[in-house]
Amino acid sequence: DAKTTQPNSMESNEEEPVHLPCNHSTISGTDYIHWYRQLPSQGPEYVIHGLTSNVNNRMASLAIAEDRKSSTLILHRATLRDAAVYYCILRDAGDAGGTSYGKLTFGQGTILTVHP
Amino acid sequence: EADIYQTPRYLVIGTGKKITLECSQTMGHDKMYWYQQDPGMELHLIHYSYGVNSTEKGDLSSESTVSRIRTEHFPLTLESARPSHTSQYLCASSHRGGPYNEQFFGPGTRLTVL
Numbered sequence A: 001d002a003k004t005t006q007p008n009s010m011e012s013n014e015e016e017p018v019h020l021p022c023n024h025s026t027i028s029g030t031d032y033i034h035w036y037r038q039l040p041s042q043g044p045e046y047v048i049h050g051l052t053s054n055v056n057n058r059m060a061s062l063a064i065a066e067d068r069k070s071s072t073l074i075l076h077r078a079t080l081r082d083a084a085v086y087y088c089i090l091r092d093a094g095d096a097g098g099t100s101y102g103k104l105t106f107g108q109g110t111i112l113t114v115h116p
Numbered sequence B: 001e002a003d004i005y006q007t008p009r010y011l012v013i014g015t016g017k018k019i020t021l022e023c024s025q026t027m028g029h030d031k032m033y034w035y036q037q038d039p040g041m042e043l044h045l046i047h048y049s050y051g052v053n054s055t056e057k058g059d060l061s062s063e064s065t066v067s068r069i070r071t072e073h074f075p076l077t078l079e080s081a082r083p084s085h086t087s088q089y090l091c092a093s094s095h096r097g098g099p100y101n102e103q104f105f106g107p108g109t110r111l112t113v114l
Helices: A093-097
Strands: A009-013 A018-023 A031-038 A045-050 A061-064 A070-075 A084-092 A110-115 B004-007 B010-013 B019-025 B031-037 B043-049 B076-078 B087-094 B109-113
Touching: A009 A018, A018 A031, A018 A084, A018 A110, A031 A061, A045 A061, A045 A070, A070 A084, B004 B087, B010 B019, B019 B031, B019 B087, B019 B109
Parallel strands: A009 A110, B010 B109
Antiparallel strands: A018 A070, A031 A045, A031 A084, A061 A070, A084 A110, B004 B019, B019 B076, B031 B043, B031 B087, B087 B109
């Protein structure tokens, strides 16, 4: 699997936007970019994913660089409940036929601290 | 909200005991997974299943075993627990196929072996 690089930690103030970067310089043309987050004492939860275009959902936005070698997860207004470890993960489209087992390869992620 | 459940949430047990960690999902997902996570560390895949009667070992070697007799149920068993098995075990499931399909995770079982 292609590797991702994220900062170990970031801090934000409540109600301010947060931009979480991820570098994936060895990404292949068929890799999807996924973000998950893990709140304290919980299992990870899906946040968002994208391939080439920027994506928005109710939780966050994903901005993908034109060369796809980096991406940024954007939380528009951080809340205390957004304090978590955020993981940027690449998933190969070779899983499209269901022949791969669709595993997620987690790195260390970014620990996001949100201050009141 | 994900419909995937794990029991127990916390388990403290002595060395040598046999334990089974339960995982159930009500979403009809074909694929199920077990991950292991030590405190403050990365998650590592230890087992996965494509469907009923399918089980495979993951990336991280584990002394645990799994079974998949029913679609909704994917229990993990340790025949003889040791202190080195102390960790958090997370179960997940996803719909078959597609690199865009999200995985739904249970809340985890935190196992401590004394």
